[in-house]
Amino acid sequence: MTKRSIITIPDPVLREVCxxxxxxxxxxxxLSDDMLETMYDAPGIGLAASQIGILKRMFVLDxxxxxxxxxxxxxxxxKIVWSSEDMSVYQEGCLSIPEYFEDVERPAEVTxxxxxxxxxxxxxxxxxxxxxxxxxxLDHLNxxxxxxxxxxxxxxxxMKKFAKQAKLAVKx
Ligand code: NI
Numbered sequence: 001m002t003k004r005s006i007i008t009i010p011d012p013v014l015r016e017v018c019x020x021x022x023x024x025x026x027x028x029x030x031l032s033d034d035m036l037e038t039m040y041d042a043p044g045i046g047l048a049a050s051q052i053g054i055l056k057r058m059f060v061l062d063x064x065x066x067x068x069x070x071x072x073x074x075x076x077x078x079k080i081v082w083s084s085e086d087m088s089v090y091q092e093g094c095l096s097i098p099e100y101f102e103d104v105e106r107p108a109e110v111t112x113x114x115x116x117x118x119x120x121x122x123x124x125x126x127x128x129x130x131x132x133x134x135x136x137x138l139d140h141l142n143x144x145x146x147x148x149x150x151x152x153x154x155x156x157x158x159m160k161k162f163a164k165q166a167k168l169a170v171k172x
Contacts, residue, residue: 024119048140059137083107
């Protein structure tokens, strides 16, 4: 397993739409292992392939409580086939937008179809943090970020802050 570096805004790669994975092979399994290692190391509870610069439809997550055993999950070619009308609000963050947190409202429950690490077809109904996390990560595969749900004022402010930091980093 190899830890990869995580891309942050304003890198345009994060706005790309990812392509479906045709075959779940050893290369994809190795990639999922790298993504999990990168996510745990960050630390974070979810990571999409585009966040490490790989434009494939795949994300990993683990929403187990900190003191509970790890529950790594791999979602390949995920599709939300049902969303509840009930909404819920969670304070979200993103490894590509470090140390920035805001409340986001999303459907409280979703049903998602995907392929697992072995290429098997799966369908789960999720609620709570898992439902929010699945929607946040799936957005990444479509080039969407949680700040897109905020007011333009807030989004512009955070984009400006990170653009400035990126410029300083290049100069350093
Ligand atoms: Ni994210």
